[in-house]
Amino acid sequence: MQQIKSFLNNRIEVCIGDITTLSIDAIVNAANSSLLGGGGVDGAIHRAAGPSLLEECRQLRSSHYPNGLSTGEAVITKAGNLPSKHVIHTVGPIYNPNDPAMPELLASCYTTSLTLAAEHKLTVVAFPAVSTGVYGYPKSKAANIASDAVIAFLKKNAFPQKVIFVFFKTKDADIFLDNAGFPQ
Ligand code: AR6
Secondary structure (H helix, E strand, C coil): CEEEEEECCCCEEEEECCHHHCCCCEEEEEECCCCCCCCHHHHHHHHHHCHHHHHHHHHHHHHCCCCCCCCCCEEEEECCCCCCCEEEEEECCCCCCCCCCHHHHHHHHHHHHHHHHHHCCCCEEEECCCCCCCCCCCHHHHHHHHHHHHHHHHHHCCCCCEEEEEECCHHHHHHHHHHCCCCC
16 A cells, blocks of 8 residues: 555545555445445455455345445445455445536545444544446546545544545546645
8 A cells, every 4th residue: 555645634644555455444345235245346345355244234234224225325344354344335326417416425425434433433444436436426526525525524523533545546546636625
């Protein structure tokens, strides 16, 4: 994992690498409402975590979310064989430029994930760029929404102490930094 920038007295880091390799309190999964896995970062997380994560997700579906997890919501599980202690699964919006609810739904992914982290007193949490892959959210717009949501949350809450934005590709990290609302 390569750290390229930090902000807000080191409470925010921007890194390039594979989120599944992080030994921290929680990594966030850009899941779908089924919670039963998929491609992209979701596929990578389930592959690295092994079958116990899928089993816990199956149980959550039958106990709490028979119709799936709604867009903008988040749920926390253990992390199976991953080096991280927990996975926070959130469902980003599938991008639709004509739907005015998009920014609010994407911001909600970050805020509900961070609320769970705070409730569990987690110190370090990492996010992938939710919705910006298969779900097609423009990376520049998503950068602005994600950074604003995280800054607002951290200013109001002591936990988590640190949030890491993780990008798989250097170019995505550059787009993020160009469009994020971090104080320079
Ligand atoms: N570490 C960090 N970032 C990653 C990794 C990784 N190992 N792998 C991919 N990314 P996506 P979405 C980046 O498509 O748009 C799945 O099928 C990737 O480069 O994973 O929210 C789910 O099951 C991109 O920037 O998530 C859903 O059906 C970002 O993660 C759907 O895709 C998000 O891309 C969710 O789509």
